[in-house]
Amino acid sequence: GATSLARIPPSVLRTHNKRDDAWAAFSGKVYNITPYLAFHPGGEKELMRIAGRDGTKLFALTHAWVNVDFMLDACLVGFLVPEPSS
Template identity: 40%
Template structure:
C-alpha cells in the first residue's frame, strides 16, 4: 500500500514538473469562454482531451499519462462530464489541485455523461 502511494506521489510530482514551464489561462479568463457540451464532445482524443468538472471545462490531454488510475478508464470520459465519476472513484482526492491549471472554459449547458459510464 505504501509503495503504491509513493508511486502516485511520484506521478503527481512528474506531472507538476511537466507543466511547470507551460502557460495557461486563469479561471477568471476561463469564465469568459463558454463551451457548449456539443463543442466539448469534439475533444475526445488523447492529444485533444477535454472533460467538464463542476461547471468548468479542462484540457486534460497533458494529464492522462500521469493518472494513477491509468489511461484506460480515464479515456472513456474524454468529451464528457466527470463530476460524478470523480466523486465515486476518489472522494479523497482534491482533483482541482491537479487540473486547475488546465482550465479552458465554462460549460454552457447540462453536463453529459458517456453512455458506457462506469460509476
C-alpha cells in the same frame, strides 16, 4: 485571467474526445486532461472514459477525496454552459 476563459456547451466539449485532444468537465469547469493522461494513477484508459464528457459523477464514484481544481488548475479551459437554444 478569468475573463478570457471560454464558455463551453456540451456539443463543443464532445469534440475534444481524442487521446491527443481530450477535455472533460468537473463540477461545471472544463479542463484539458491531455497532459495529465500519462500521469493518472488509475491509468490512461480509465481517464479516457470521460474524454469529451461531464466526468463529475464518475470522478465522485472513484475518488471523491481527490481535488481536481487544485491538481488541474493550469489545465483549466473554461466553464461548461447549457447548449444555446436554437
